[in-house]
Amino acid sequence: MRVMRGAGLAGSVVAAVVAVVVPGPGLSAVAEPVPRRVAPEADVSLHGHVSLDGRRLGVMLRAGNRGPSPLVEATVRLRFSVPLAAGQRLPRGCLRAGARTVLCGTGVLSAAGDARRTTVVLGLAGRPAEVVVRVDTVWNGGASDRNPRNNTHEVLAPSTGDAYVF
Secondary structure, eight states: OEEEEEEOGGGOEEEEEEOOOOOOTTOOSSOOOOOOOOOOBOOEEEEEEEEEETTEEEEEEEEEEOOSSOBSOOEEEEEESSOBOSSOOOOTTEEEEETTEEEEEOOOBOTTOOOEEEEEEEEBSSOOSEEEEEEEEEEOTTOBOSOGGGGEEEEEEETTSOEEEO
């Protein structure tokens, strides 16, 4: 191995390492570059509405992808300011992640395709006058998202039975 030194930007010294490969049985003298994996780019967007009526909380969620790359799946987190009732049945693809948190998979999100809908109806441990619901994407398959503002929301839902949009 040989180290070469030379002047870099603004006179700084830069060290470069040069490896010498000696061919032998099964070895090639030519080093091939390792392909660099580039993350796909996708724009997950979450929209929908929340309604609270007594002890019953409804969340209708539309998860979309504005592209340019399709996603095999994304995971959406729903967090609530009040505890959920125990022993509830959740829709397929959703699971409890704590006393106040539910995670839901979106399924395939094609680029610029139709949004995937998920409706979650939950019982609450008490009878609150209002609930704050936080909705965000916690996993998008490793894609880069240049516009994360449209996949994070916080909604205040008073106990009126009305739908509050996000």
